[in-house]
Amino acid sequence: MTNCANIAAADVLPTIAALRQEVAQLREAVQARDEFISVAAHELRNPLTPLLMTVQSMCRATERHAGTPEPIVSGLARMDRVVQHYVKRCDAMLDISRLSSGTFRVEWxxxxxxxxxxxxxxxxxxxxxxxxxxxxxxxxxxxxxxxxxxxxxxxxxxxxxxxxxxxxxxxxxxxxxxxxxxxxxxxxxxxxxxxxxxxxxxxxxxxxxxxxxxxxxxxxxxxxxxxxxxxxxxxxxxxxxxxxxxxxxxxxxxxxxxxxx
Ligand SMILES: Nc1ncnc2c1ncn2[C@@H]1O[C@H](COP(=O)(O)OP(=O)(O)O)[C@@H](O)[C@H]1O
Ligand SMILES: [Mg+2]
CATH class of the missing domain: 3.30.565.10 (Histidine kinase-like ATPase, C-terminal domain)
Structure with a gap:
């Protein structure tokens, strides 16, 4: 009886050790993925603020100059919308990374x-x-x-x-x-x-x-x-x-x- 129990434990121990190692590796992989998402979201988001400001100041400049050709006015308005949309997507990605890492802060x-x-x-x-x-x-x-x-x-x-x-x-x-x-x-x-x-x-x-x-x-x-x-x-x-x-x-x-x- 004792022998059986010992043999069973000896059989199982390497499996448990292997599983533990695998869990540790998976945890590391998940953490690496979360860090990658966070870094990628920041990297994608950072250049957008100056880009958005430039597009918006160009939009305002076209409003001041009555003679700006229509394709330029409508093209800039479209660029403004697209960049704003892209900013939102990056912000959503940043929020996902903050929510999953527990660093999200409510801005009341x-x-x-x-x-x-x-x-x-x-x-x-x-x-x-x-x-x-x-x-x-x-x-x-x-x-x-x-x-x-x-x-x-x-x-x-x-x-x-x-x-x-x-x-x-x-x-x-x-x-x-x-x-x-x-x-x-x-x-x-x-x-x-x-x-x-x-x-x-x-x-x-x-x-x-x-x-x-x-x-x-x-x-x-x-x-x-x-x-x-x-x-x-x-x-x-x-x-x-x-x-x-x-x-x-x-x-x-x-x-x-x-x-x-
Ligand atoms: N209004 C809805 N009617 C039916 N199914 C829905 C609705 N909203 C969400 N779901 C189901 O819940 C799942 C999860 O939704 P969500 O987290 O928004 O992810 P996604 O829209 O990217 O699939 C959807 O894939 C869908 O199966
Ligand atoms: Mg959805």
Whole structure:
């Protein structure tokens, strides 16, 4: 009996040691990947500030000179939009790296969240039109609170663009309202829906309920949404049935009282 136990332990020990070594190597590989993403995001982001400033000052110069040929005016406006878009992507990449390394810091600011949401919805309308979808927003004219503006923007952009992407051309209904000392943001679509099993995993990084062939994506958007909402003391939930559409509900405290002077 004792012999058997000893033989079994002797057999297993090298396997455990090998597994330990493999886990350590995998940890190192994940850390190297995270560091690479962080460095790459910084490297891509850094030259963009002077580039954006140059494009914007050229845009202003063309406004001052009435005789600037139209192709130059419209070309510069397009460059301005493209560079701003690129800046946003780099910032989102930086946030992902900060969220995964735990170094993300909330930038509290007095914010009209209704105006902020209207801006996000307006910005996504051309994308929705191309996808054959309408976005409907029900929100008060203004709704004051303290939030991290970029975080709220990213949350709304991710949820609304998902609703367009997976909404199978059904209208996307976005609503914002006060609920006591919270603000409630709901994003609803009538699209492909999500099974109960998939609902349990889609908030984890790289988890998706569709294949890359069906819809491109990395499966990071909802993870970012969940992390950002939690960083502001809030929550995000989904309610959905396969083929019946989905509603994503974000709840955030309206006031955190943590604004630096
Ligand atoms: N509105 C939605 N309707 C149906 N499925 C959705 C919706 N939003 C998200 N999903 C599912 O959750 C997964 C994770 O979403 P997300 O993290 O935003 O990643 P991505 O959009 O890059 O796939 C998606 O791949 C999709 O399967
Ligand atoms: Mg997404």
């Amino acid at each position: 600011a007095e914010t009209d969240i209704a105006g902020l949401l209207r801006g996000v919805v307006e910005g996504l309308k051309p994308y929705a039109e191309r996808a054959g979808t309408a976005i409907d927003l029900a929100a008060p004219d203004t709704l004051a609170g303290t939030y991290d503006e970029l975080a709220v923007q990213q949350i709304a952009e991710n949820l609304v663009s998902n609703a367009v992407k997976y909404g199978a051309k059904t209208p996307v209904i976005v609503s914002l309202r006060e609920e006591q000392d919270m603000v409630a943001l709901d994003v609803r679509d009538g699209g492909i829906g999500i099974s109960a099993a998939d609902q349990a995993r889609i908030f984890s990084p790289f988890e998706r309920a569709v294949s890359r062939q069906q819809q491109p994506g990395f499966g990071l958007g909802l993870w970012v949404v969940g992390r950002l909402a939690a960083a502001m003391g809030g929550t995000v939930q989904v309610s959905s049935d396969l083929g019946q559409g989905s509603t994503f509900s974000v709840r955030l405290p309206r006031y955190r009282g943590a604004i630096p002077a």
